[in-house]
Amino acid sequence: EVQLVESGGNLVLPGGSLRLSCAASGFTFSSYEMTWVRQAPGKGLEWVSYISSSGKTIYYADSVKGRFTVSRDNAKTSLYLQMNSLRAEDTAVYYCASGGRGSWYHWGQGTLVIVSS
Amino acid sequence: DIQMTQSPSSLSASVGDRVTITCQASQDISNYLNWYQQKPGKAPNLLIYDASNLETGVPSRFSGSGSATDFTFTISSLQPEDIATYYCQQYDNLPPYTFGQGTKLEIK
Numbered sequence: 001e002v003q004l005v006e007s008g009g010n011l012v013l014p015g016g017s018l019r020l021s022c023a024a025s026g027f028t029f030s031s032y033e034m035t036w037v038r039q040a041p042g043k044g045l046e047w048v049s050y051i052s053s054s055g056k057t058i059y060y061a062d063s064v065k066g067r068f069t070v071s072r073d074n075a076k077t078s079l080y081l082q083m084n085s086l087r088a089e090d091t092a093v094y095y096c097a098s099g100g101r102g103s104w105y106h107w108g109q110g111t112l113v114i115v116s117s
Numbered sequence: 118d119i120q121m122t123q124s125p126s127s128l129s130a131s132v133g134d135r136v137t138i139t140c141q142a143s144q145d146i147s148n149y150l151n152w153y154q155q156k157p158g159k160a161p162n163l164l165i166y167d168a169s170n171l172e173t174g175v176p177s178r179f180s181g182s183g184s185a186t187d188f189t190f191t192i193s194s195l196q197p198e199d200i201a202t203y204y205c206q207q208y209d210n211l212p213p214y215t216f217g218q219g220t221k222l223e224i225k
Binding site for chain 2: 035047101
């Protein structure tokens with residue numbers, strides 16, 4: 001069974017940092033592209049970042065470019081999102097998802113990040 | 118960036134009704150469009166990919182159509198378990214992978 005389990009969400013002060021993790025199991029992690037998508041409270045889905053199966057190709061939404069860094073460790077079957085210079089508008093549930101060609105077939109349950117003083 | 122305009126933003130229908138949601142892209146995206154279902158407190162679930170292909174295990178009452186800039190998502194006979202918010206998402210060329218604003222579907 002495919003499982004994606006996010007962790008690392010927390011309450012953080014504006015300007016602070018947080019590292020999210022996504023532990024994958026039940027599939028050949030190294031063969032799949034991965035993405036982070038977030039959802040602010042009561043709002044719609046917003047794509048955040050993409051990383052290719054090898055980790056060599058990476059993209060970010062303009063709203064997080066220069067502040068967030070996505071990475072993966074295929075040996076540990078894990079995906080990461082390092083979030084720096086956090087703002088109130090980064091408050092959201094962050095989902096990791098796996099798939100390819102822009103289609104995301106499996107999603108984690110999400111982890112909540114709250115940026116507030 | 119490609120913008121996705123989804124309508125309506127909310128919809129109330131009765132069990133057994135035919136329900137239609139539309140999504141319009143700001144430029145030609147061929148058939149590079151997905152539809153997701155998100156139930157309250159849950160992660161999104163891919164229902165349809167490449168505009169009209171039903172994901173494995175998804176009931177046949179769900180369907181999608183369209184190409185280029187205009188797309189339609191249909192539930193042929195609404196069931197109580199279909200209460201959710203539905204999102205379109207384009208994946209033409211490179212990211213960003215833009216989502217529509219969502220359509221919240223309720224039972225009348």
